[in-house]
Amino acid sequence: MEKILIVDDEEDIRTMIADKLAGEGYRVEMASNGLEALKVAKATSPDLVVLDLMMPERDGIAACKDLRADPLTQKTPIIMLTALDATDQKITGLEVGADDYMTKPFSLKELSLRIQSILRRTTDIAGSSDVKVGPFHLDKNNLRVKISDEDIDLTSTEFKLLLSLIEPLGEPKERGDLLQKVWGYSNLSQTRTLDTHIKRLRAKLGKYGACIETVRSVGYLFNENAPVADDENSTD
Amino acid sequence: MEKILIVDDEEDIRTMIADKLAGEGYRVEMASNGLEALKVAKATSPDLVVLDLMMPERDGIAACKDLRADPLTQKTPIIMLTALDATDQKITGLEVGADDYMTKPFSLKELSLRIQSILRRTTDIAGSSDVKVGPFHLDKNNLRVKISDEDIDLTSTEFKLLLSLIEPLGEPKERGDLLQKVWGYSNLSQTRTLDTHIKRLRAKLGKYGACIETVRSVGYLFNENAPVADDENSTD
DNA sequence: TACCAGCGTTACAGATTCGTAAAGATTTCG
DNA sequence: CGAAATCTTTACGAATCTGTAACGCTGGTA
Structure with a gap:
């Protein structure tokens, strides 16, 4: 079963997403900031990362770059979350290698669908892990x-x-x-x-x-x- | 994975630029003076050189000439950095073969954009390597x-x-x-x-x-x- | 033909680069 | 903390690369 890493500093959101995804049969890992995210990602090699943009320690952009820099996580799909519909951030996010992008608030259902879609795409093509x-x-x-x-x-x-x-x-x-x-x-x-x-x-x-x-x-x-x-x- | 050589005598500036560029997925080499720059450039054949003008040992102008003299680095794009907005130096810099020019202080974002632009240009045209x-x-x-x-x-x-x-x-x-x-x-x-x-x-x-x-x-x-x-x- | 300058070829010692083993440093985990 | 696993450094030998010297070959000239 696919493994998904959720990175967000707000515990409420984190667990909400985690519950939803776990309920759909995914294995879920969590991290609350960019530094932790990189560490967990390296340790567990998730098949996909859900990454919040605004975080302490090391924000989503930085974390995304970090993930892209390591050969183990280089091709892992990343879905970015952001509080605002800021076009700047959206562009930056995609520039540093995010695969998809969602603005808060969003429906869990939509997130789940996007995850499905991306996993289908990358699993077919690259085999991902x-x-x-x-x-x-x-x-x-x-x-x-x-x-x-x-x-x-x-x-x-x-x-x-x-x-x-x-x-x-x-x-x-x-x-x-x-x-x-x-x-x-x-x-x-x-x-x-x-x-x-x-x-x-x-x-x-x-x-x-x-x-x-x-x-x-x-x-x-x-x-x-x-x-x-x-x-x-x-x-x- | 393009390789960029950063040449500056001030360690702070050097590593600041290096971190930024490494974060964007470039491979970074460094040198702290003109002599070292030539040596590293010959050894690693970078795709682009960021070259500070004011340096000990062998300044940016001299280093630039050196780079242009060697067949391996003859066509490597060079971006010059200088502390002042001295038009004299700017002219000299472009005369000896620099491709672009920036005055300190500059934003890392702008440097990054110029690098992108130059690499896109030179990679398309010359096939470079x-x-x-x-x-x-x-x-x-x-x-x-x-x-x-x-x-x-x-x-x-x-x-x-x-x-x-x-x-x-x-x-x-x-x-x-x-x-x-x-x-x-x-x-x-x-x-x-x-x-x-x-x-x-x-x-x-x-x-x-x-x-x-x-x-x-x-x-x-x-x-x-x-x-x-x-x-x-x-x-x- | 004899001579000479320019180039080809070979052999070899010093310099680089790589492979390897072993010791020291670091991290992991009970 | 202590032991085991893992990683890094050190040291040295082997393989390869490189510049130089010595000598042979070739084509032009008188």
């Missing part, structure tokens, strides 16, 4: 990877790294890009962290580790059709 | 070359050399010019470095190596329609 590439099958909810029915569990960093390597598919990813996406670094640090994690990832992927190709003085390239040797030694 | 000539297809971001769907990977030096040979198309390039563009040499030294790299490049291009023609006592000419023999032996 699942990514499939060749024999690889990533499940964002459980940070799990299957390679043709063999379970592999990764840490969150490893998972983010793999995800960042895979999407968009077929393009080499620069070291700096990866550091930016996975770790949030902005400067050219001369750290070996990336290399270390690449190594662990390759090890955990076993013979499919070869799918992560290195492009010297650029970065790495995920190649789903890499030559796969028939050995199985990955017990370091 | 891709060069196509006959069967050749160079991707500046990833240092990748394709010759009619066959991948060829070059080192960064080889890539710069090939790029310098190709652009502008159809003109013979003098040895001195190439040394200047690729290596930054200013004097016509008696080095054989250029010859060595030409050889390596020809070898990697396989049968298309013939596209690099020697113009005796002048330099080299890239000829996309060079006679291409049907052999494939380049494994010396």
Whole structure:
């Protein structure tokens, strides 16, 4: 069942929406400000986020940007809520990546319908929380990877790294890009962290580790059709 | 994910701009003076540079000239920042090749809009990071070359050399010019470095190596329609 | 033919970049 | 708090890249 994250600072509204959605069979997570929202979203990988615009700590716009910046939540649909019918905010909201937009007061029924509609759309197209590439099958909810029915569990960093390597598919990813996406670094640090994690990832992927190709003085390239040797030694 | 290089000696301003742009989904690199700026720019090939005019080490004007001198950064858009609304500086800035200009204090929103505008403009027109000539297809971001769907990977030096040979198309390039563009040499030294790299490049291009023609006592000419023999032996 | 300037080719040492293991730092959780 | 898991840093070796020197080849000239 789909998981929905509701972010609003007013408890009344939060629980009202939550009750309604829970009643329709969704799993509901909640957060009361932008900071919390990001944290919960990263932890639970919701299929959709309902995000209030006016909040303490970190408002909806900022939270939306944050969500869009993290590879785990980059494509999660977001519905924005606002108290006013302010066109400025509406535009800003859509600019930073919200998928839909509603002005308070709104009927719960309408919200529910929009959620249905968006989930139908994104589930059909992207699979939202699942990514499939060749024999690889990533499940964002459980940070799990299957390679043709063999379970592999990764840490969150490893998972983010793999995800960042895979999407968009077929393009080499620069070291700096990866550091930016996975770790949030902005400067050219001369750290070996990336290399270390690449190594662990390759090890955990076993013979499919070869799918992560290195492009010297650029970065790495995920190649789903890499030559796969028939050995199985990955017990370091 | 466009990459933007921010160059300013004041850390506060630098990080303020960086945060804003990172929040909008750009990848951000930073440098605190002109020398560093050139170094980082060469290393990361940003899509745009925000350059402060007043800096230690090497000011904005000098840095701008440096950027325009290197083939990798020659066409990278530059937005200049200055503390005063000094018309002199504005003129100088535009003369040395800046694309836009803003006076401090400025709103981050305006900066963001100008960046959007410039990126839209340059991305549409120049294709910015891709060069196509006959069967050749160079991707500046990833240092990748394709010759009619066959991948060829070059080192960064080889890539710069090939790029310098190709652009502008159809003109013979003098040895001195190439040394200047690729290596930054200013004097016509008696080095054989250029010859060595030409050889390596020809070898990697396989049968298309013939596209690099020697113009005796002048330099080299890239000829996309060079006679291409049907052999494939380049494994010396 | 002999000579010479310009270019091609090869080999090699220093510089970069990457992979790897191990130790230290941090976070998580009972 | 303490232990385990995870992440980051450090150090060093391996692989690759790069500039230079040495020498061979070619075409032009007298």
